[in-house]
Every structure is written in structure tokens, then in C-alpha cells.
Amino acid sequence: MSALPRTEPIRAAVAQLHPVPDDVVGNLARIGTMVREAAAGGAKLVVVPETATTGYFIADRLDRLAEPEDGPSANALAALAGECGVYLAVGMAIIADGTYYDAQLLFSPEGKRVATYRKVHLFSAEREWYGAGDTPVVVDTPLGKIGLSICYDFMFPEFIRRLVDNGAEIVINSTNWISNDFQRGMGWTGAAVESLARTRALENGVWLVMANCTGEEAGFGSLGHSCVCSPSGNVLASAGDRETVAMGDIVHESEALSAWRGIATYRADRRHEVY
Secondary structure (H helix, E strand, O other): OOOOOOOOOEEEEEEEOOOOOOOHHHHHHHHHHHHHHHHHOOEEEEEOOOOOOOOOOOHHHHHHHOEOOOOHHHHHHHHHHHHHOOEEEEEEEEEEOOEEEEEEEEEOOOOOEEEEEEOOOOOOOHHHHOOOOOOOOEEEEOOEEEEEEEHHHHHOHHHHHHHHHOOOOEEEEEOOOEEOHHHHHOOOOHHHHHHHHHHHHHHHOOEEEEEOOEEEEOOEEEEOOOEEEOOOOOEEEEOOOOOEEEEEEEOOOOHHHHHHHHHOOOOOOOOOOOO
8 A cells, every 4th residue: 555645534443342252253253344344434444442352351261362463363364454455453462472462463455464562551450461561663654653552551641642752643542441330430431431532632633543342241341432533632433332333534634633733732832841
């Protein structure tokens, strides 16, 4: 794929699904259906949730569910990206050098894996399950420079800012924001998840594509609200709380965006001498 004109809309899609624990074959089939739907709707970038091929609560099964970054599931996803002619980002549990990682793999329209990002910020019991990554990843593509992230990374604004300082124009996030009755009572809801995505887009002046899970697993409910947000924090598309594909258009250069960036000079206005 050659570089697209900066004024041409780039359709980005989120594939919000319920990954069934231990059902790799079924999950890959559901991902395939949703990616093909997105591609038929004109998507050039499709983002799929965290640990989408295996389900999230798999600590006791990582020895048989985690795969190499070029293993059977990755090869199937690479072929899917090539078939559909899209950049495809998928959250997967991988194994490398004897260590398990919560990872996000990015595949190209040519059917190749172009990046693997290992989750830097591990949440709660994840620290017992996975090794922590230590490298921010930004990939230069014909769609623009894409910064990779997973779930809990969003809680650390300095990490997302690092991606943007490293050139990211589009930040993608594969996630599984979960909640139970207590957490929902404290305000951790789908609306909060969407607001978090909007804030990260707004404060950094970047396009943001976040794909979350939906459904129930191990007594927790995934909050959904996968979304595509503009650099002004505007939600261009939201998946609500059901299994669906939602799409919005990224336009890197427009009169409206130029006018907005003339007002929203947040990054330039930082006071490095103060903080």
C-alpha cells in the first residue's frame, strides 16, 4: 500500500467482541467475520481487543494457549489482513524466550506481521502471569504513524504522550476493560471508558482507536464502548455494549482540524521547567 493523501479519509474500525476462553478456533472465526465486515465497509485499519484469540482469564492455561509471535494464530491473522487488504491489530498472549507476554500484533495489507508490542503496564494479577514489556512501539505506515498500546497503558498519560512525542499520529489500544458490581458502583462504567479514550485523544491531539471486549468472563463484565476518537476528543464511532463493528474516518489534514490545532496548543504549552 502506498502512502495515502493526507486529505483523504482513512476508515478505522473497532471489532468489539466477546472472546470465549480457550476457544481459539472459534475466536479466530469471529475475528475473521468482523474484519471482513469492516473491510467491506471500507476500513483500512481494524483494531481487535486484548487477548482476543484466547479470552483474558487464562493464567492457568498459558502453557498451551500462548503462542509465538509467528505461530499458527498470528499466521492466520496475517493471512486475514492480506485477504482483506487492511492493517489489523490484535491482542494476543504470546511466548518469547520462555516468558509470556500480553501483546498487540500489527499485520499489514500485504499479509505480514509488521510489529509486536509487549504490554508495558501490567495490571494487578497480570504481574504474576506475564513479563512486562519495556519498549514503546510506533510504526510508520501509509495510513500514518501508528502508536501501539494495550488496556492499562491508557492509565498512564505520560506513556501515551511518549508515543506521540515519538511521532504517533494514530494511537491504537487493544483492551479488556472489566468491571464488577463494586467497580460499577464506584463509577467504572462504559461511559468512563469512553471518556478515558476521549481524554487521551484530546490531550495529545491525535486520532485514537480503542477496541474493547464485551460480555461476561470469570464473574466480570467487559465494558465495551470501543470507539474511534478525533484529536479534539470527539467520538466519531462507538460500539456501545454489544458485539459489533463500529467505524469512523481519520483525516490527517483538513481546514477544521487546522483551526482546532490553532486553538488546542496543549503540547506546545507544556512548562518543562515547572514539571
